[in-house]
Amino acid sequence: MNRMESLAGRPWPRAVTDTALALLLTVGCLALPLAMPHGGPDLRATDAQWGVLVLLTTLPLAVHRLWPLPALLVMSAAAGVLQARHYVPDLSGPDGTSIGPTYLAVATAVFLTAARTTPRVAALVGGVLIPAAAVTEAVLAPSGHRVAALLTEAVLLIAAWALGRLARARAAIRDQALERAAALEREQAADARAAVMAERARIARELHDIVAHNVSLMVVQTIAADRVQDRDRDKAHELHGAIEETGRATVTELRHLLDVLRTDEEGPGDPSREPPQPTVEALPALVDSVRAAGLRVDFSTSGEPVELPAGSHLAVYRIAQEALTNTLKHAGRTRTALDLAWEPERERLTVRLCDDGPASDGEPVRPPLAAHGSGHGLVGMRERVGAVGGSLHTGSRPGGGWCVHAVIPLPVPEPRHEGHSA
Structure with a gap:
């Protein structure tokens, strides 16, 4: 008592x-x-x-x-x-x-x-x-x-x-x-959360069907507008208006879908609720923050930057962030080189980060890169690169240290076709 x-x-x-x-x-x-x-x-x-x-x-x-x-x-x-x-x-x-x-x-x-x-x-x-x-x-x-x-x-x-x-x-x-x-209270709360998640999944499936239908309709309307553009401009204009209206409706449904998929555990400070997401332009600030933590980073860029999709921007930033964090965690305050190489002629962006290893003679202990994982560490980096169609290679250097080498594909501008579609 x-x-x-x-x-x-x-x-x-x-x-x-x-x-x-x-x-x-x-x-x-x-x-x-x-x-x-x-x-x-x-x-x-x-x-x-x-x-x-x-x-x-x-x-x-x-x-x-x-x-x-x-x-x-x-x-x-x-x-x-x-x-x-x-x-x-x-x-x-x-x-x-x-x-x-x-x-x-x-x-x-x-x-x-x-x-x-x-x-x-x-x-x-x-x-x-x-x-x-x-x-x-x-x-x-x-x-x-x-x-x-x-x-x-x-x-x-x-x-x-x-x-x-x-x-x-x-x-x-x-x-x-x-x-x-x-x-009992925890069990009831878990049941309530399960019921909410099941309802959200049902609503998400319905909204997915609506979005897929609208996108398919937009594709059909675009093809039709392109075919009648030379013969009947009024009809083409009408189809373009319908495409615009369908696109606006699709964007609205997508917003509803994202709202449904958000969970109650995502608080106001959750990164997914704080647009905009970091881009390649935020890498210098990231480098400055890890330098303040004691990591010696040499940051360099080469080539002419091009426009990237938002997903590629975020992938490049998160890869660099995770690689720098792993270096600071496993190798300590060592020297690191972060290189960003824009290669538009080869349609790729290369992100390379190599460190000299810990100050002692021992090799840094690195987590193994498993084929499947929960999205953390090196597994998370591979998932991000794969999501944008790129590739990732990691491993130890012959002279000591560790390297992370990621290749991000650059977007290829699609040629504009005049008149009828092929």
Whole structure:
């Protein structure tokens, strides 16, 4: 039981509870001699030894949460010495039964030990400590009152022990109920997400059919417009208007499709929700950022840049980003060369990044390039290059270090055909 409930129903930390109980019982034990009536039992006068024994009987309760069993043993032993030295009234004697703060302190420690410890420790307290305390009480009691003292002590401590185990059981039942409720809530949330994803997939299939139909219709209308352009310009103009209208409708449906495919887990800061995506022009800023992290990068470009599709722009940037990150992660602050070669005559863009390896003599540890993967690291680079129709080669250099060589195809301008289509 990690926390005790306060009277207001709000949880209190165990440290606060234990300290408050220890102080309360200490005050009660120290005030006991003042509360004894005249003509009561003949007790020893209070002295320094009495004060030390009282503190040993009550103050260990303040650290009970840390050492339950040792605190209980110290308190029980000190209470027994107090009674043996006749500093406190007998539990059962000629003057009747007297359950003072000393016995209440021991009973409180038994309750907390039974509530907080494991079943094995609780069984040890109930099977060994309580019978030993009851027998000790019977031995110290006056003649003729030993049986009454034994029964009173046993009933008091067994009741405290039983209440502690009951509190422990209730706390376990409560924790299990909370865990089951949390599991049920997670299951319901998972079912709801699955239902939402299934509905989104159904809507996406329907929108896909609509988009495919519209694109096919645009192709047919374009062919028809090209064939009638010379014979009937009005008809061609009408077809061009229909193509424009169909194209606008297709773009709208595509936006709806993308909105449907977005998941709830994509927060406002998700990269897919933050246009525009990085392009080749952002590579200098990327190089500056990794230089600030300690990587020595020589960046160079050659050839005449040409227009690239957005997908190729993003692929080039992400390949360079992943390669630089891997170099910094596996080779440390080494020297790296990033070269961008535009080759319009060969219809390709070459991205090459080579590092000198780590400063030590050991080879950098590189993750293997698997045939299939989750889209991370080198596998992700291969997927990006493949998506734009390019190729990727990675491997160690003969003189040490690592190289990443990617080839991105450049777009080829399509010739314009005048008149009828072929």
